[in-house]
Amino acid sequence: MMSATMTLPEGFADLAELAARWARPTENARSAIRWTASAEDFAALHAAMMPRLDAVLARLEGCPLDGMDSAETRLFCLAAAFAEAAPHHELYGGSAEVPHSFSARRFVPGHGDTPSWSTALR
Amino acid sequence: MNDLGSTGLRPGAEALSHLGRSVEAIRAELGIDPVSVEAIRDPAIYALEREKIFRRAWLKVATAWEIPAIGDYKVKELPVADASVLIVRGKDDRIRAFHNVCTHRGNKVVPTSDFETFGRARANVVTCRFHGWVFGTDGPLRSVPLEGSFGTLDKACLGLREIACESWEGFVFINFADPPEQSLREYLGDFATLFGGYPYAEATTAFRYSTVLECNWKVALYAFSEGYHVPTIHAGSLPGFRGIEHADFKLIGPHASSTIYGLGMEAAESTARFAGLFHAGTDHGPRPDLLPPGINPTGRSDFQFELPNIFPNLLIHLASGCGYPGMAYFTHQFWPLDHGRTLWEGINYFRPARNAAERVAQLHVNALHRNAWLEDTATMEDTFTGIRSGAIDEMQLMDQEFLIRHAARTLDSYLAA
Numbered sequence: 001m002m003s004a005t006m007t008l009p010e011g012f013a014d015l016a017e018l019a020a021r022w023a024r025p026t027e028n029a030r031s032a033i034r035w036t037a038s039a040e041d042f043a044a045l046h047a048a049m050m051p052r053l054d055a056v057l058a059r060l061e062g063c064p065l066d067g068m069d070s071a072e073t074r075l076f077c078l079a080a081a082f083a084e085a086a087p088h089h090e091l092y093g094g095s096a097e098v099p100h101s102f103s104a105r106r107f108v109p110g111h112g113d114t115p116s117w118s119t120a121l122r
Numbered sequence: 123m124n125d126l127g128s129t130g131l132r133p134g135a136e137a138l139s140h141l142g143r144s145v146e147a148i149r150a151e152l153g154i155d156p157v158s159v160e161a162i163r164d165p166a167i168y169a170l171e172r173e174k175i176f177r178r179a180w181l182k183v184a185t186a187w188e189i190p191a192i193g194d195y196k197v198k199e200l201p202v203a204d205a206s207v208l209i210v211r212g213k214d215d216r217i218r219a220f221h222n223v224c225t226h227r228g229n230k231v232v233p234t235s236d237f238e239t240f241g242r243a244r245a246n247v248v249t250c251r252f253h254g255w256v257f258g259t260d261g262p263l264r265s266v267p268l269e270g271s272f273g274t275l276d277k278a279c280l281g282l283r284e285i286a287c288e289s290w291e292g293f294v295f296i297n298f299a300d301p302p303e304q305s306l307r308e309y310l311g312d313f314a315t316l317f318g319g320y321p322y323a324e325a326t327t328a329f330r331y332s333t334v335l336e337c338n339w340k341v342a343l344y345a346f347s348e349g350y351h352v353p354t355i356h357a358g359s360l361p362g363f364r365g366i367e368h369a370d371f372k373l374i375g376p377h378a379s380s381t382i383y384g385l386g387m388e389a390a391e392s393t394a395r396f397a398g399l400f401h402a403g404t405d406h407g408p409r410p411d412l413l414p415p416g417i418n419p420t421g422r423s424d425f426q427f428e429l430p431n432i433f434p435n436l437l438i439h440l441a442s443g444c445g446y447p448g449m450a451y452f453t454h455q456f457w458p459l460d461h462g463r464t465l466w467e468g469i470n471y472f473r474p475a476r477n478a479a480e481r482v483a484q485l486h487v488n489a490l491h492r493n494a495w496l497e498d499t500a501t502m503e504d505t506f507t508g509i510r511s512g513a514i515d516e517m518q519l520m521d522q523e524f525l526i527r528h529a530a531r532t533l534d535s536y537l538a539a
């Protein structure tokens with residue numbers, strides 16, 4: 001069970017370590033990881049994911065949101081974490097906080113505990 | 123720019139040309155004097171606002187797609203009106219609003235866990251947990267345990283207390299006045315035409331955020347009502363928006379609107395890739411053709427989004443994929459909890475992702491915009507503290523802050539009525 005849910009689709013095994021660190025199903029779980037990440041963490045994620053992004057997105061383009069197997073779901077969760085973390089490297093100088101911002105911890109996402117692949121976000 | 127009467131207009135745009143105002147016309151109509159901060163500072167004015175605005179104006183409380191199936195309901199807590207409101211889709215598919223108050227002794231019929239609570243009524247009834255009174259989702263009292271023990275009970279008069287509820291383009295509004303002075307359509311007036319016809323109901327994927335701000339509700343509303351702050355406050359998350367143009371000013375009775383043009387974001391590497399995913403197709407790509415004709419009437423290619431102010435507390439920023447990649451529109455609401463406390467709600471709306479990659483791209487754009495909102499909200503509590511200190515008695519407002527000037531005037535006229 002554990003090993004099955006930790007698996008990535010074929011051809012993406014190189015991202016396994018990143019997935020263990022970053023891949024989480026919900027915005028709240030990913031935010032908790034992001035808030036404690038360092039500039040080095042963001043840089044490492046970006047360096048590893050950016051060159052693989054085309055392949056990752058091409059793979060996920062073939063996946064309906066409500067029909068992913070566990071490996072595809074894990075790849076999705078990693079891509080989601082990258083999607084949300086990339087600005088911290090690209091725009092915020094590696095800071096876990098958005099510079100000069102309100103506390104992100106005070107923002108309540110209505111969908112925060114809903115798996116991000118849900119088709120019922122409304 | 124504001125000369126909507128010129129040639130080269132999109133078909134249908136002339137019909138709304140009377141809303142357009144040049145900067146000179148705005149100055150002439152609304153003045154250029156500083157505006158008093160007393161309405162923000164004075165708790166006595168807040169007490170008046172509760173009576174004269176929030177119990178009188180139409181208030182958006184839901185969307186039709188939040189409660190898509192028969193029996194679906196939403197409960198909205200509105201401390202500004204001391205009310206808990208049940209918005210529910212009846213067996214006849216009609217959306218109605220009721221006080222979420224049991225007519226037996228006043229308990230909440232639907233228990234709530236937060237400012238908003240969603241659920242589905244089984245068998246088209248809701249049951250008060252206190253003593254088990256059962257109400258139809260269309261209002262009537264259906265059954266009462268041990269009814270005979272009441273002696274006499276006129277069940278026909280003991281249905282849920284209904285609140286006026288009307289919809290425009292799938293946005294559900296209520297009005298606490300009984301009866302309201304105007305229909306919703308009359309209240310929205312030309313705004314309903316200006317913003318009408320866009321397929322809002324097709325962009326049903328919503329990412330919603332809320333927070334409680336320690337500030338007066340108008341501080342939060344005003345901070346989101348101008349484009350003047352974009353190059354400074356958003357230098358971090360929107361580096362490409364430096365060259366924005368805030369134009370096409372429109373006055374629409376108690377409402378107003380304007381347009382943000384510009385070259386969009388200087389996209390970061392990842393953003394460019396995610397945006398490419400959207401721009402590949404017509405589903406999520408820029409769709410300026412879907413904008414109602416009074417918005418971007420000359421069809422400028424650098425249209426970003428329309429920035430209105432719908433009195434008293436609603437903003438619908440209509441982008442049609444032209445601003446933030448893939449985003450159809452986003453809304454803000456500002457609900458007073460008290461004179462100095464505000465519930466802010468921001469919602470990003472996208473068309474449904476057709477696959478997992480599109481959803482990832484939506485998560486990216488959503489995060490960028492959420493982060494911009496974190497920049498916006500950073501100013502609000504400090505602004506309120508500053509105003510309360512008494513150090514300033516007025517706000518200095520420039521042309522691009524006309525929505526604030528207009529909203530403050532509308533507020534005054536409601537309070538004077």
Ligand code: FES
Nearest residue numbers: 224226227250253
């Ligand atoms: S208060 Fe609701 S049944 Fe008694």
Ligand SMILES: [Fe+2]
Nearest residue numbers: 352356494498
């Ligand atoms: Fe802003």
